[in-house]
Amino acid sequence: MPKSPKSAVLSTGIGVGLAVGLYGISFGALSAAAGLSLAQTQVLSLLMFSGGSQFAVAGVIAASGPAGIVPAILSAWLLGIRNGFYALRLNGVLGVTGVLKVVASQLTIDESNAVSAAQDNTEDSKRGFWITGISVFVFWNLFTFVGAYLGSKAGSPNTWGLDAAAAAAFLGLVWPRLKGLQSNFIAVTAAVFTLLLVPVLPSGIPVIVGAPVAVGLVYILKRTRIGARLKEADHA
Amino acid sequence: MPSYWIAVLVGSIAVFSWKILGYLVPARIANHKEVVILAGKLTVALLAALTAVESLVSGHGVVLDSRIPAILVAAVLFWRKAPFVVAVALAAATAALLRHFLGWA
Numbered sequence: 225m226p227k228s229p230k231s232a233v234l235s236t237g238i239g240v241g242l243a244v245g246l247y248g249i250s251f252g253a254l255s256a257a258a259g260l261s262l263a264q265t266q267v268l269s270l271l272m273f274s275g276g277s278q279f280a281v282a283g284v285i286a287a288s289g290p291a292g293i294v295p296a297i298l299s300a301w302l303l304g305i306r307n308g309f310y311a312l313r314l315n316g317v318l319g320v321t322g323v324l325k326v327v328a329s330q331l332t333i334d335e336s337n338a339v340s341a342a343q344d345n346t347e348d349s350k351r352g353f354w355i356t357g358i359s360v361f362v363f364w365n366l367f368t369f370v371g372a373y374l375g376s377k378a379g380s381p382n383t384w385g386l387d388a389a390a391a392a393a394f395l396g397l398v399w400p401r402l403k404g405l406q407s408n409f410i411a412v413t414a415a416v417f418t419l420l421l422v423p424v425l426p427s428g429i430p431v432i433v434g435a436p437v438a439v440g441l442v443y444i445l446k447r448t449r450i451g452a453r454l455k456e457a458d459h460a
Numbered sequence: 461m462p463s464y465w466i467a468v469l470v471g472s473i474a475v476f477s478w479k480i481l482g483y484l485v486p487a488r489i490a491n492h493k494e495v496v497i498l499a500g501k502l503t504v505a506l507l508a509a510l511t512a513v514e515s516l517v518s519g520h521g522v523v524l525d526s527r528i529p530a531i532l533v534a535a536v537l538f539w540r541k542a543p544f545v546v547a548v549a550l551a552a553a554t555a556a557l558l559r560h561f562l563g564w565a
Contacts, residue, residue: 243543250548264468271472276507281471283514290463297471303506304475306499311482320483329479385555388530391515392551395531398507399538401500410501411508418509422517431513435505442501 233339233348237355240335244275245363247393251278252371254390257381258286262372269368273361274333276303276397283390286381288427295428302432310337317349331357406442414438525565526555 248269255265260282268278277300284296311332317340320328336357343349378384402408418434425433515531516522530551537547558564 246543246545247548250545260464260468264464267468268472271469272475274475276503277471277475280506280510281467283510285464285467287513287517293463293467296467297474299506299510300471301474301478303503304478306503307475308478308482309496309499311479312485315483315485325483326480329476329483332479332482383556383559385526385530385552385557385559387514388527388555389548389552391511391527391531392534392548393544394507394511394514395534396538396544396547398504398511401504401507407501407504410505414505414509415512419512419516419522422513422522423520427520431506431509435502435509438505438509439498439501 230348230351233343233352234355237339237352238359240339240356241359241361241363244335244360245367247275248364248367249371249374250389250393251275251282252368252373253375253378254279254286254371254386254393255282255368256372256375257378257384257386258282259289260285262369262376265372266365266368269365272300273330273364274300274304274307275364277301279390279393279397283394284428284431286387286390291426292428295426295432298432299428302435306334307332310334313337314340314353317346318353328353328357331361333357333360335360410438410442413441523565526558529558530555 251269252265255268255278256262260268265282268281272278272281280299280303281296284292284299288295311329314328314332314337318328331353336353339356340349340353343352375381375386378386381387398411402411414435414437417437418430421430421434511531515527516524518525533554534547534551537550
């Protein structure tokens with residue numbers, strides 16, 4: 225028997241929640257290894273609730289310690305911008321007011337917006353958002369707890385390769401976004417600029433300077449002949 | 461480490477500020493295409509910069525150690541569309557094994 229659209233949205237939402245929630249293990253383990261307490265790690269998943277930003281906090285603090293607090297906040301904040309754009313879209317779809325607006329805000333992330341945007345009518349768009357948002361929230365927090373518990377028992381993070389795991393996690397987050405010449409160019413430029421800044425700037429700062437400079441460079445290049453080629457090769 | 465609470469709480473408020481802001485901006489100003497594209501570019505740039513730092517930087521310099529083979533393993537796995545958790549775990553295992561058996565940094 226074919227699935228009704230209603231149950232298709234439900235199973236997609238829960239499936240996405242479970243799959244994404246599993247990353248929570250890596251986040252929890254890295255955060256605990258970075259020196260954040262179990263409580264701090266869990267509060268990040270409850271309150272910040274945005275994977276990229278949370279990995280940034282754990283990664284920057286792991287590398288820089290207490291000197292990384294300000295860069296960690298700035299990196300998390302900059303990575304959170306895209307949620308604002310999902311919120312703009314979802315505000316038109318969900319039609320929420322009052323407390324529900326605050327709840328919807330908290331659940332506004334890559335996955336809830338993506339499932340909502342994939343539906344072909346408003347009812348399913350709303351349902352897709354709520355089911356996916358709640359399901360990711362529940363599983364992400366559950367698996368964060370598991371990961372943080374395991375991470376806190378693991379001893380020295382580098383012995384277990386958790387520093388390499390952090391690098392791989394960021395690669396995994398950027399990978400699906402590398403589609404086309406322009407995004408590849410931005411990624412490579414941002415990485416190179418950031419590495420060049422490492423010896424001269426305080427720990428954690430190179431990322432938040434290097435990345436925006438790389439994006440700025442693309443806008444400058446677009447006005448030149450090389451930029452015209454970048455533009456042709458990539459409509460994203 | 462009580463000082464990390466500042467990063468946790470201020471960071472959470474900072475991230476939430478974008479989310480709530482999106483619900484408060486009037487719809488007709490909201491859907492400006494250029495701005496949406498800019499947010500996408502900035503996300504790619506930040507994640508790439510973080511990848512570079514996490515795989516190559518130690519202290520104040522670029523260091524080549526076990527993280528390099530580990531990140532290459534992860535890259536192959538992501539390319540072959542392996543699940544996120546699997547790729548991350550095998551990257552960690554690569555670095556851990558190189559350190560344990562070959563004494564790499």
